[in-house]
Amino acid sequence: MSNSATEMLVSATIEFLRSYPPFDRMEPEAMRFLGENARLAYYAKDSVIISPESGAVRVFRILQRGKVQVRQAGELGAVEHSMLTMGPGEGFSISSVMAQRPSTSTYTALSDIFCYELSADDFLVLMQKSPVLNLYCTQSLASLLSQSRQQLQMQFSQHVAEQQTMNSPLAAIIKKEPIAVTPDTPTRQVIELMAGRNIGSMIVVDAEQQPVGIFTQSDVLKRVVLPEASLDDPIHSVMTRDPYTLPFAANAYDAALAMAKHGVRHVLAVDEGGHLKGVVSERDLFSLQRVGLRQIRQTIDSATSIDMLLLASQEVRQLSLNMLAQGVGAEQITQFISALNDTLTRRVIQINLDRHDLYGIEWAWLSFGSEGRDEQTFSTDQDNGIVYICTDIMDREQTQLVLLEFARDVNADLDKCGFPLCSGNIMAGNPALCLTLEEWEEKFDNWIRMPEPQALLNATIFFDFRPLYGKFNLAERMRLTLLRHTRNNPLFLRMLAGNAVSILPPLGKFRDFVTDADPDHPGTIDLKKYGARLFIDAARIFAMAHKVSATNTVQRLRLAAAAMHTPPEEAAAAVDAFNFIQLLRLRHQHSEQAQGREGDNLITPDDLNEVDRRILKEAFRQARKLQQRLKLDYQL
Amino acid sequence: MNWFSRVIGGGKEKRKIVLSAEQRQAIEAWQGLPADDLHRQHNDGRYVIVDVETSGLNMRKDRLISIGAVALVDGRLDVNDAFQVVLRQDQVSTHENILIHGIGGSAQSEGVEPVEALLSFLRYIGKAPLVAYHAFFDQAMIDKAMTEYLGIELDQTWIDLAWVLPVFFHYGTDARMELDDWLRQFEIENILRHNAVSDAYATAKLLQIVIAAGNKKGADSPASFMKIEKSRRWMHESR
Numbered sequence: 021m022s023n024s025a026t027e028m029l030v031s032a033t034i035e036f037l038r039s040y041p042p043f044d045r046m047e048p049e050a051m052r053f054l055g056e057n058a059r060l061a062y063y064a065k066d067s068v069i070i071s072p073e074s075g076a077v078r079v080f081r082i083l084q085r086g087k088v089q090v091r092q093a094g095e096l097g098a099v100e101h102s103m104l105t106m107g108p109g110e111g112f113s114i115s116s117v118m119a120q121r122p123s124t125s126t127y128t129a130l131s132d133i134f135c136y137e138l139s140a141d142d143f144l145v146l147m148q149k150s151p152v153l154n155l156y157c158t159q160s161l162a163s164l165l166s167q168s169r170q171q172l173q174m175q176f177s178q179h180v181a182e183q184q185t186m187n188s189p190l191a192a193i194i195k196k197e198p199i200a201v202t203p204d205t206p207t208r209q210v211i212e213l214m215a216g217r218n219i220g221s222m223i224v225v226d227a228e229q230q231p232v233g234i235f236t237q238s239d240v241l242k243r244v245v246l247p248e249a250s251l252d253d254p255i256h257s258v259m260t261r262d263p264y265t266l267p268f269a270a271n272a273y274d275a276a277l278a279m280a281k282h283g284v285r286h287v288l289a290v291d292e293g294g295h296l297k298g299v300v301s302e303r304d305l306f307s308l309q310r311v312g313l314r315q316i317r318q319t320i321d322s323a324t325s326i327d328m329l330l331l332a333s334q335e336v337r338q339l340s341l342n343m344l345a346q347g348v349g350a351e352q353i354t355q356f357i358s359a360l361n362d363t364l365t366r367r368v369i370q371i372n373l374d375r376h377d378l379y380g381i382e383w384a385w386l387s388f389g390s391e392g393r394d395e396q397t398f399s400t401d402q403d404n405g406i407v408y409i410c411t412d413i414m415d416r417e418q419t420q421l422v423l424l425e426f427a428r429d430v431n432a433d434l435d436k437c438g439f440p441l442c443s444g445n446i447m448a449g450n451p452a453l454c455l456t457l458e459e460w461e462e463k464f465d466n467w468i469r470m471p472e473p474q475a476l477l478n479a480t481i482f483f484d485f486r487p488l489y490g491k492f493n494l495a496e497r498m499r500l501t502l503l504r505h506t507r508n509n510p511l512f513l514r515m516l517a518g519n520a521v522s523i524l525p526p527l528g529k530f531r532d533f534v535t536d537a538d539p540d541h542p543g544t545i546d547l548k549k550y551g552a553r554l555f556i557d558a559a560r561i562f563a564m565a566h567k568v569s570a571t572n573t574v575q576r577l578r579l580a581a582a583a584m585h586t587p588p589e590e591a592a593a594a595v596d597a598f599n600f601i602q603l604l605r606l607r608h609q610h611s612e613q614a615q616g617r618e619g620d621n622l623i624t625p626d627d628l629n630e631v632d633r634r635i636l637k638e639a640f641r642q643a644r645k646l647q648q649r650l651k652l653d654y655q656l
Numbered sequence: 657m658n659w660f661s662r663v664i665g666g667g668k669e670k671r672k673i674v675l676s677a678e679q680r681q682a683i684e685a686w687q688g689l690p691a692d693d694l695h696r697q698h699n700d701g702r703y704v705i706v707d708v709e710t711s712g713l714n715m716r717k718d719r720l721i722s723i724g725a726v727a728l729v730d731g732r733l734d735v736n737d738a739f740q741v742v743l744r745q746d747q748v749s750t751h752e753n754i755l756i757h758g759i760g761g762s763a764q765s766e767g768v769e770p771v772e773a774l775l776s777f778l779r780y781i782g783k784a785p786l787v788a789y790h791a792f793f794d795q796a797m798i799d800k801a802m803t804e805y806l807g808i809e810l811d812q813t814w815i816d817l818a819w820v821l822p823v824f825f826h827y828g829t830d831a832r833m834e835l836d837d838w839l840r841q842f843e844i845e846n847i848l849r850h851n852a853v854s855d856a857y858a859t860a861k862l863l864q865i866v867i868a869a870g871n872k873k874g875a876d877s878p879a880s881f882m883k884i885e886k887s888r889r890w891m892h893e894s895r
Binding site: 024025026028029030032033055056057058059060061062063064067085132134137 | 729732
């Protein structure tokens with residue numbers, strides 16, 4: 021009896037939804053489930069349907085009639101990043117319902133609305149019933165992900181815009197006092213002055229110092245030489261009258277605009293009284309543009325002093341920030357930072373080689389840790405060492421002394437350039453880390469044969485070595501020995517794996533994340549210790565077990581996956597997860613440093629937006645997956 | 657009287673009511689239900705929105721053919737909580753009448769036995785307040801059938817949206833607003849006009865709208881709507 025009523029209303033609901041994606045493609049059985057379980061709700065115009073304050077979202081809604089406005093609160097809370105209007109057939113909010121979390125957006129009824137409501141539990145059932153909906157939601161999350169990335173980019177480009185001085189007032193750009201002449205000055209004198217001072221343009225001012233004309237280098241040819249004007253004529257006869265002026269308080273952008281609009285190369289800055297204060301040339305503006313990679317390399321390569329290198333290291337940071345703003349991935353940025361830091365370190369080494377006589381010694385400068393893996397972030401201290409060859413005719417102690425003296429100078433100079441000394445003394449200036457090839461090999465061999473806790477810890481730092489300067493073949497020989505030893509020593513890899521899985525990803529049983537691992541910083545997660553390191557440690561073991569000589573974690577994961585016959589998409593998921601964590605670290609370090617704090621790795625999950633939280637959670641799941649693989653491989 | 661007089665009685669004579677023990681029990685069970693608290697919040701309980709189809713508009717002479725109803729539970733319309741019944745007719749309604757509600761001759765004569773139909777309606781509504789547009793008609797037709805077949809006074813709370821809606825929404829006209837006018841006004845589509853369930857569903861959407869408006873103005877319970885309706889009627893009648 022009453023079934024016929026339900027039947028009719030269910031069909032009407034289904035018929036309505038059928039006109040909108042993804043319901044137009046949804047499986048009939050799933051459609052039926054939706055039609056039977058959706059309840060119709062009404063919200064008057066201007067009512068708030070969902071807000072971040074309204075708690076976990078337990079209802080999935082599909083708009084039946086009317087419009088809903090979605091306002092996404094910005095990451096920093098200050099800026100409202102995006103506004104979106106939804107119409108009939110659109111569902112919301114997928115990510116919050118899936119995660120059963122409060123929404124980061126506010127949904128307001130723009131008009132009176134009717135919407136179908138489905139409980140979160142029913143929504144999850146529906147997702148299982150319907151591959152079509154499942155795919156749709158995944159894609160919708162993916163597009164949220166790209167939205168979040170866009171937001172991130174906006175946030176950073178804003179920051180970059182502040183850094184770039186196109187906003188700065190002309191007063192800040194004009195460095196030199198303007199050179200000006202009076203209108204009756206002979207042309208010859210003006211040209212001599214320009215040649216003598218090496219300036220491209222001369223301003224002509226009246227008795228009140230108000231600009232009346234401009235005479236430029238190109239005018240010499242066009243208005244004096246070719247027309248055969250007399251050099252004794254006063255300058256006002258050949259100058260361009262009424263030059264373009266801007267108030268002193270205008271900014272570089274205004275100047276650039278004026279140049280483009282009026283086709284002029286110079287703009288004069290004047291004060292309130294119209295008095296000349298300075299000249300801005302096109303070239304001045306060009307130099308404000310972002311420093312490029314090539315320029316930085318040139319700066320580094322041509323630097324002859326540590327002070328110049330310090331400038332370059334600041335530029336490296338600025339450029340990597342720009343890259344972050346342009347949406348370049350973490351993998352590229354960290355490699356890029358490492359590459360430029362390599363160049364910088366090499367230059368520091370070269371500068372010091374002028375002062376130290378290492379003639380006749382075969383040696384190589386080694387990087388360890390994050391630099392050894394090409395994974396440096398903004399906050400990075402020194403991890404380096406030296407390997408050298410001591411022949412029979414050489415005095416080992418004497419040779420080491422020479423190298424140590426050199427290494428300590430390099431360490432000190434690197435410190436000046438923004439690479440703080442290593443608190444653990446993992447530096448080439450430490451006698452324990454300035455060793456002959458045989459000593460290094462013996463050291464490695466000892467760690468592998470007697471895998472005590474300290475040895476295992478050392479392995480995680482030193483086995484990620486990479487040569488930076490000198491005889492690279494020494495490092496290659498070290499690598500061959502290392503891989504041979506580890507391959508013949510399954511016990512060592514097993515111990516290493518045991519260590520690697522001893523730190524669990526901070527996934528909570530009840531809550532999403534475990535944020536109380538560090539009593540000093542409640543509510544935070546150390547993304548280095550409990551995030552990046554889980555991937556790095558697992559990748560190192562996979563690499564050593566499968567003769568992969570790469571030190572970079574992403575490369576290790578990719579190359580080892582091939583050797584392990586892991587499906588490529590599985591490896592890609594792990595790489596994405598690692599890169600996402602690295603990106604969060606870069607972002608966090610940058611914002612910390614922007615606020616004058618030392619960049620740490622402690623992020624607060626509650627501060628992340630919904631999508632980032634979900635991805636982070638997934639990233640930790642990937643870490644757990646890698647650990648499970650280790651447990652399986654080594655029967656832990 | 658006996659079965660014979662019932663058979664030949666027919667027409668407008670008062671019927672003899674013969675109920676089985678189970679049917680009597682069902683009525684008693686319904687009568688024993690606790691009354692609904694009419695001072696509860698609108699969105700904190702159940703309303704049943706009712707629409708009837710009849711053999712005509714004469715409340716005295718015409719018969720109840722079909723009842724359609726939907727329920728608004730905690731402010732939401734739940735399709736699983738919907739009701740429809742066609743009462744078996746001894747005499748099929750006129751051709752013109754059939755064209756209005758679309759319940760054809762065979763559907764009428766194959767309908768549910770009226771006592772069972774009305775019992776299932778009682779079970780469905782419980783003690784929830786009933787809502788309709790021009791409720792007096794639905795109320796009269798249902799009350800009449802209840803007395804005729806079950807021998808009871810229904811005495812259920814009714815709320816008439818035709819009285820309540822204009823209090824919250826007025827469109828500068830004193831003209832009588834019909835259900836279709838309101839539906840147009842709020843752009844509410846009716847799945848199938850003059851189908852009892854479809855009309856009830858559309859009316860229920862009007863109830864959702866007027867509840868939201870009422871909540872804003874402090875008229876937040878069934879009792880407050882009843883009070884509004886009473887005073888409107890009084891004003892109307894004393895004019």
